[in-house]
Amino acid sequence: MSKPAPHAEPLHGPQLLLGTLSLSLATFMNVLDSSIANVSLPAIAGDLGVSPTQGTWVITSFGVANAISVPLTGWLTQRFGAVRLFTLSVLLFVLTSWLCGFAPSLEMLVFFRVLQGLVAGPMIPLSQTLLLASYPRAKAGTALALWGVTTLVAPVVGPLLGGWITDNISWPWIFYINVPVGLLAAAITWSIYRHRETPTRKLPIDTIGLTLLVLWVGALQLMLDKGKELDWFASTEIVVLAIVAVLSFAVFLVWELTEEHPVVDLRLFKGRNFAFGALSLSVAYALFFGNVVLLPLWLQQWMGYTATVAGMALAPVGVFAILLTPLVGRKVGQWDPRRMATGAFIIFALVLWLRSQFTTGTDFTHILIPTLIQGVAMAFFFIPLTTITLAGQPPERIPAAAGLSNFTRITAGAMGTSLATTLWDDRAALHHAHLTEPLVQGQGVLAQTLDGLRSAGLSTEQALATISRLIDQQAYTRAVDDIFLGSAYLFLALIGLIWLTERPPRLQTGNAVDAGGAH
Secondary structure: OOOOOOOOOOOHHHHHHHHHHHHHHHHHHHHHHOOOHHHHHHHHHHHOOHHHHOHHHHHHHHHHHHHHHHHHHHHHHHEEEEEEHHHHHHEEEHHHHHHHHOOOOHHHHHHHHHHHHHHHHHHHHHHHHHHHHOOOOHHHHHHHHHHHHHHHHHHHHHHHHHHHHHHHOOOOOHHHHOOOOOOHHHHHHHHHHHHHHOOOOOOOOOHHHHHHHHHHHHHHHHHHHHHOOOOOHOHHHHHHHHHHHHHHHHHHHHHHHHHHHHOOOOOHOOOOHHHHHHHHHHHHHHHHHHHHHHHHHHHHHHOOOOOOHHHHOOOOOOOOOOOHHHHHHHHHHOOOOHHHHHHHHHHHHHHHOOOOOOOOOOHHHHHHHHHHHHHHHHOOOOOHHHHHHHOOOOHHHHHHHHHHHHHHHHHHHHHHHHHHHHHHHHHHHHHHHHHHHHHHHHHHHHHHHHHHHHOOOOHHHHHHHHHHHHHHHHHHHHHHHOOOOHHHHHHHHHHHHHOOOOOOOOOOOOOOOOHHHHH
């Protein structure tokens, strides 16, 4: 056991600057990895010989593993100390990033992404903890604003950087770039913070609860990821995964509600604000993240966009998010956060409705506009909903509440991705059948189209392939429109959940709320 550290005094001058930089770099690297792979999925899938739908496992595996490790942060911090744990997490993140780049197959890449997600769990909450300890209490809002901007810039840079690297170098470098960044962040953090270690003590860990958590989350995610490929419940494997998920979840609920030191404190759901706040945040994040993954897949597979241009189409989301987040942070304690979150959901619905109007002829500018508007929704989404969710919790329960809220949100994001890609394929198959029906029924139409293409110099095989490609393009475009429109309606329906919560008490300063709910 280390000696209890004296109350850490705020840092000053170059140390404060370097400390903030190193913690922000580590956070930036972590958040970047949740978005940088989005535009690289077609390239990864093509290189590893799998379908783009299977390629989404690269994203979902990281998200699920990350969600599982988040609730362990509190126990690990007390066992090893915040500085030691944070530095070790960063170094292990560097190692697993390097291994991801070397992965020779999808199975190995997913395995290393799981490891990467597991070691990434403590990084974001601990970066906040160490940053707040570096600043005077009066400047806590400034510290969190700086931290919040870092987490908002990363999703903007991610698609741009991922697209450029994929087109100009090769996809493994989206992981290799973490190596120098992570090593620099770990070295600076250790040199500045090692004398400011937090006290450590041995606490019991809920091994049974943790095992059950891994079992039900892992089985459910595997079922969602492989369901389409294995024809859902026609497959014995899917049936077994479903049974394991349901049974382990049921036992997990009973165990965690009766355990003295639960790995996840489910009693928090007894609070109305926490229950409805965490539910609306998680479902909204699942919708948001599922659509964020679908858009670049559609642009690259069916609109002919390169990874770089697809990244440019996603990047403007950060413009208004970065500009408005400081305002939201200042006003969330004075304005009604329920109204702010309602506004965000309405804007999300508008953005998705605009996207549901996309056709194969939509130009880059019209694809860009909804992305730009979405930045406003992001700014008014995470901070108000996190404020609502944590409102009324005593200070000693805030870490557990924030951890559980993050766990449900990240898990929902991974599952939302799986559901969105599965629904996309299903709707595309339906539209494909509708589009080919006139051709099958009216053979003359098909013959006339073939004659026209052959007269343009194409062989019969080339002409048939061209027709098939055009039908597929239309089918997948109509399918993605269906998902955008359905998501828009769901965002509007979610507004009702927000108003089942109570308004948090007014505060003089609202910016000391966890702005990191976004990631």
